[in-house]
Amino acid sequence: MRRTVLVTGGARRLGKAIADALRACGWNVLVASRTAPDAAVAVDLSEPDAPSKLFAAAKAVAPDLCAIVNNAAVFSQKQDLPPDELSRLRAVNVDAPHALTALLAANGGGAVVNIIDCHALGAARADDTPYLKSKRDLLAATVEDARSLAGRVRVNAVAPGPVLPPESCHERAGSTPLGRHPTPQEVADAVAYLLSAESTTGAVIPVDGGQSLAIEQ
DSSP: OOOEEEEETTTSHHHHHHHHHHHHTTOEEEEEESSOTTOSEEOOTTSTTHHHHHHHHHHHHOTTEEEEEEOOOOOOOOSSOOHHHHHHHHIIIIIHHHHHHHHHHHTTOEEEEEEOOGGGGSOOOTTOOHHHHHHHHHHHHHHHHHHHTTTTEEEEEEEEOSSSOOTTOOSOOOOOTTSSOOOHHHHHHHHHHHHHOTTOOSOEEEESTTGGGGSOO
């Protein structure tokens, strides 16, 4: 019996790698994307009612929806963002994943994997960007949702390191203790594992070549 998973931001780059890997594992994959013309569900997750509209559309296409990979994100290297950009970043990176998790829990349950960032595993710093703060908040939401929704939905996270830098990013990826950078396939494999790990919730798997080991905890 095929299972259906919704992958947000699943039409390009790391999201596409995750979607392709899950299809290879036997999942029926629904892709949600803001811009890709071939997305199964077109949605702008920065809009206030977007999560509920997306969930309803996904259930209409696949009533057996039982999993969500919250991969969509807004990236910015800026320390200061205008209020509208900051609001959009937090809506996509934090609010939408939390809302979609709650909707899945209320509609039959299943499993959620949030895509965070290995740098969010370290201690907060005064110079954290809004993007990194949002990923820390998504990490906190992962743990809290896993605790409060246990028995209805399992909530875990994968924390990629230097896999595919955002297109607007010009920073060096940095070294890794393992001497190699992770691949999109390795991130996708971690997602697939967590979706199928029936006894695991509230867990975070770093896929970063050990880079998080060098981050101040």
